[in-house]
Amino acid sequence: MEQTRKRSKKRDAILSCLCSTDTHPSAEWIYHRLKPQIPDLSLATVYRNLALFKREGRIVSVGVVQNLERFDANTQPHAHFICTQCGCVLDLPDLRLPQDLEQEARQVTAGQVHRCTLCFEGLCHACTQLRVPNYPVEESAG
DSSP: OOOOOOOOHHHHHHHHHHHTOSSOOBHHHHHHHHTTTOTTOOHHHHHHHHHHHHHHTSSEEEEEETTEEEEESOOSSOEEEEETTTOOEEEETTOOOOHHHHHHHHHHHTSOOOOOOOEEEEOOHHHHHHSOOOOOOOOOOO
């Protein structure tokens, strides 16, 4: 028998906050965003509810970026790009995986594939523009 979960103002606010941004926030980001409106909100409540939403399939974890787990309310298959300098996480919705990749994974493992994640890491456009190029050091004539 499916357990009916009582609606909660905090739970609704956490999910709404996550769904309203494409920044792939951490629990801490959500907590600091909601704390002014919900003074009795605890960080533990945010973590518990994010774990619940993950179990229910309502959100996905993008992974750990700069020591913080980041979340995405978009559960449709899509790739991500993570900037290794500033930590921004960008959606790559139009990037398609080869169709035979899932089938090959099933064959190699003789198992079931429930989800595939693809994540690129590098420097985002903004960080690339800020980066000082490495100029060659001139050798002194001696």
